[in-house]
Amino acid sequence: MADSKQDQADKLKAAGAGKAHGHVAKGHVASGDGQTRRSFISWVVVGWAAFAACMGGLATITMRFFAPNVLYEPQQTFRAGAVSEYAPGEVSTRWKSKFGIWIVRLDDRVVALSTICTHLGCTPNWLASEQKFKCPCHGSAFRMNGINFEGPAPRPLERHKIYLDDEGIMVVDKTVSFRQERGQWDEPESFVAV
Amino acid sequence: MDTLKHVINVLSAPQVSFLAAAIAFFFVFPPTDRFQSWNRRLRLDWLWTVKGGILLHALVIGAFFLSTLDPNFRAIVTKPDNVPIALLLFGTLFFLWLSMKQACDNDARLANDQKPNEYTDPSESKILVWPDLVYIELIAGILCMAALIFWSIALEAPLEEPANPTLSPNPAKAPWYFLGLQEMLVYFDPWLAGVVFPVIIIVGLMSLPYIDTEPGGSGYYSYSDRKLYVSLFMFGWLLLWVYLIIVGAFMRGPNWNFFGPYERWDLHKVVALTNINLSSLIWVKLLNQPLPDNIIIREMFGIAMLGFHFLVIPPLLAMTILKKFYARMGNVKYAVFMFLSMAAVSLPIKMFLRWTINLKYVVAIPGWFNL
Amino acid sequence: MAEEEKKDFWARFFGSYIWKSIFRVGIPRDRRGRLMQVLSNFFLHLHPVSLPKHAVKLKYTWCMGGLSFFLFIVLTFTGVLLMFYYRPTIEYAYNDVIDLRETTPMGIMREIHRWAAHLMVIAVWFHMFRVFMTGSYKAPREFNWCIGVVLLTFTLLLSFTGYLLPWDQLAIWAITVGSNMAAATPFVGQEGPGVALLSIGNVNLIGRTSDARFLLLGDTSIGAGALLRFYVFHCVFFPLIAVFFMVVHFWRVRKDGGISGPV
Ligand code: HEM
């Protein structure tokens, strides 16, 4: 067993030596046990590469360990009532604390606006007197339709999927979101027409 | 009294107070010989004498305690979480003075060809660690512990309402030592303010000893021989860190609006802050044209400004006023030094533009690079 | 007579086999004894045996490095005590923190821990400022300055991770903002620049459940996972790393020639 391994290694060494011989005559300096410097170096490279690969693998496994496979998220869909429950031009905070959604009735549609500031995730407040959402963390502000216009927020608030079920009740599905800057606000699932 | 308070409220607006502080800064902490001669002519070095120190502390502490008579001011500074900030401020003032005083004393000695105060003749016998140092440490520890226990009995540690993931407090503040970064978040994209700046601060601090390799000035307080570095360090520490902590802690109120020190934190204070990008400012407002579709053309003014700031100014300086400095530093060190300094200078410029003309981004390439 | 006996007792006590096995040198009475005292004691051998005059003066070092270390020890001690009551889960955390005040004797352990944490941050900053103003980062102490910067970072990280533990409004919003910055990291955060490049066809490699923030929180928002993770970071991981760097820091102070001074 040990012998055969030794044989193989010798063969490889010989092959390496042959190559070295062809190119750089000076590089072909036999070391004590008949090994050439060139082949020795290439074995060192292989060894270290294997070592590095193993360490990299370990690091990846460790990193991956930090990402759980299953999440226990709270309920993501809910029934938000009939369209008629929301007055035109109203920003409803009814579902804000439970589901993190503002139901906003714009001129021609009802949308479900996410309450997560697109800057760094605080929850803005609806200031009715100024007709804007103002974020208390770094001062971003959004208009009623969700477009950002003050402060550091880089993009408008996200809207979530909203549709009418069989009974004509609006259902909000938070797992699907629509972003204005990707031109998704006209997709039919992003609003309920009135 | 009320008019005085009102004047202070107006003056403390960042566009005024920061500008004033930034200009005054270079006279108080001169970075070059020219500034230093001004500093001497204005007798500003008097601040770092015993008398100057007493006056400085009396002024600041007096103003602080007078201000606590004002209910709005008191309401804010006496929040338990703001107590460490007051401690930090008085401490900063004291240690600033203490180090500058020793630096000035040593500068005078060095100018007279004397050794600095810290120098001990090698023939003098050394101080024994046991008992001298060990007892100092013991006493320092006991005093510190006593102060801590007293503080803990006097003031309850803050604890707010239980966590509520759908309601942000207004204003919602970071822990005080990160208020400088939180303030940066108002002006810069999160990945710059939250990721790039901290990395630059850490790497910048680490690279300091490898940039400042000037001989001498080690092991004793001094200013004159190291003015450029001391001045820049102070600029970062006092203006970009401590000043922003003060602003963040005491002057940022509900909805993250600015409030003067004696102003009531009004939830409904209306401040119109509609942002505008440099591109729309130039193309639409100045040139009366629609925004070009090509992003590069649209943003070319901003890109040109950035390029000028980071790529043109440093070589220009190297060829003119910093000629000798550049020759001593060599290319690599000079480049790193300049990058860090220009970055430090660019922060206040951007902040200032936001305060005055509501500029949002100099260069805005959505999803990639907003500055 | 009684006097005699007493003296005799102490003489025998300090001269006893057991005492001498613990403390190798007697009570230091002369210079040599004092030197030996420092040399032969594990806890004191952090120090050199003697120092130049300026180095023990308060106005030179302000004692700030020492205080930072002292506060770290206080924090470790009080922190471990807090761990006897505090449970890092959403149901218990907040109430446990209240109980620390209401139901533990004296009720100030949490206060000491929190105020000491603030003090430590301040002390570390002033320490850095002193080192800068005395030019002590210059050769041969460049590397120790770098270790110091790492220590500053870890002090802030410790404090920041501790901030989440009381699970109150201050806590979760500070950490929400902080951890969302991780989501903005270039390439590895889902909101950061460059993520669009890391995709195969329409599928993004970096998304809500695979970016830097997710690894940090173990969840898509601040919740039970984040609380437990920050607890482990705060109580085990970061203190261990900080201790490691402190040890190197102190060792380097000695090896770089002791406290800096003019030549
Ligand atoms: C081995 C060392 C440490 C241990 C075992 C420890 C343990 C703990 C525990 C169990 C808590 C939760 C109890 C509470 O929230 O009141 C806590 C809170 C905290 N810790 Fe530590 N800690 C250590 C070191 C530090 C250090 C070095 C710092 C900062 C420099 C620090 C800063 C904080 C802060 C700011 C809190 C929040 C305190 C509060 O709001 O009550 N801790 N720590």
Ligand code: FES
């Ligand atoms: S999180 Fe809303 S402005 Fe920063």
